[in-house]
Amino acid sequence: MELNELYGRLLLDTEVPADLKKELIKNSRPALIQHENYIECQRCLSKTLKNKARLPNGAYYCPKCILLGRVASNNKLYHLPEKNLFSSLECSPLVWQGKLSLFQQQCSDQLRKAVDRSGEYLMWAVTGAGKTEMLFPTLEKVLLQRKRVCLASPRVDVCNELYPRICTAFTAIDPVLLHGHSKKSYHYSQLTICTTHQLLRFLGAFDLLIIDEVDAFPFTNNEMLKQAARRALKPNGTLIFLTATPTQELLGKIERHQLAASYLPLRFHRHLLPVPQVWFCGRWQDKMYCQKLPVKLKSELNRWIDEGFPFLVFVSRLELLAPVLRVLEANLPAKAKGDSVFSADPKRINKVQEMRDHKLNYLVTTTILERGVTFPSLNVMVLGADEKTFSTTALVQIAGRAGRSQKRPNGDVIFVCTDQVKNVRKAVKQIRELNKKGKRLLNG
Known part of the structure; x- marks a missing residue:
């Protein structure tokens, strides 16, 4: 570790080499502060009751930021103020040749x-x-x-x-x-x-x-x-x-x-947001568990495959991933390759990349892919869009995965429901309202 790697950082003593710790002893501070009934973590600033943070050896730890490495009462934190020791750039660092609308x-x-x-x-x-x-x-x-x-x-x-x-x-x-x-x-x-x-x-x-x-x-x-x-x-x-x-x-x-x-309120390619189609399909889950794909859904997914468009199928719960993937594999053409993905999936990053690289035609996913990922020419289907897992915001974000490509700005979005509940109605309404604002912008 170089000294500059501490600029602007707040690191545990377990993350700092011994030679630097000796040099920076004046820049250390306790990692936990003990109060009468609680401890206060100096890394995440969380407060925890002592009886919920005690270790077997009598010391205390912070359970709130444990994923970043354990902070205990015998640890110290090291920090050096940021000095902005960056070289002056002789010319603009931006080489992007695109043009904003x-x-x-x-x-x-x-x-x-x-x-x-x-x-x-x-x-x-x-x-x-x-x-x-x-x-x-x-x-x-x-x-x-x-x-x-x-x-x-x-x-x-x-x-x-x-x-x-x-x-x-x-x-x-x-x-x-x-x-x-x-x-x-x-x-x-x-x-x-x-x-x-x-x-x-x-x-x-x-x-x-x-x-x-x-x-x-x-x-x-x-x-x-x-x-x-x-x-x-x-x-x-x-x-x-x-x-x-x-x-x-x-x-x-x-x-x-x-x-x-x-x-x-307008996309970069000046096309409006795809408005979701709401399909009512009673007992779709029962059919899935029996390895049957409702006829209407099967027809639509086959059309997407024939047209060569990748797609995401969203489900509301982890336990639906495997049965939905099995029924898709059993009912769709063998040439269509798919997989499932969720937040704790150890192969999550690889699977998303395989989708980007066109090695997969589809992914069955939880809401982990509701935002922040872009696949060109994508179609989207939400199974059980009327379930509580899918908030209005989540449905708007999911619908926004489609139609993001200049070559195909109008992807298909299908919400499969057993009942048109409030979240579905509000999501469709919000997208229509955004499109009205987009139209007004286009029409000047």
């Missing part, structure tokens, strides 16, 4: 101005609006200013998709990719791409922190991760939120004029 450019310009001041800013754009490309001019600006930047997301898949796109667009920068499944080692970089959990390892590091899919689990409603984001940012830094489906909290801040925002 008029509406994208307007949004991008607003974002570029937002980083001139500290505080928070929201970019609210529909799925497929091209948020990543709209970020490029802002990233170019702050990188030329030798500022340190982080792109964070609650989802590993989003980080894995962002990383190669950023590397291709900014060839003069060597970004670091951080998440629990990443095989890349940490290095001091002007540009970090990471999951929001990794922000727990930073302190006052970033001049600009961008959180993509800010409304996604596990960031949304997670005070620990929100505190981690605020702490990872420099006191005078800028925090930008990106989303297609803002939370009520964010909308409330906009209404109270506590949060500035830019808004784009």
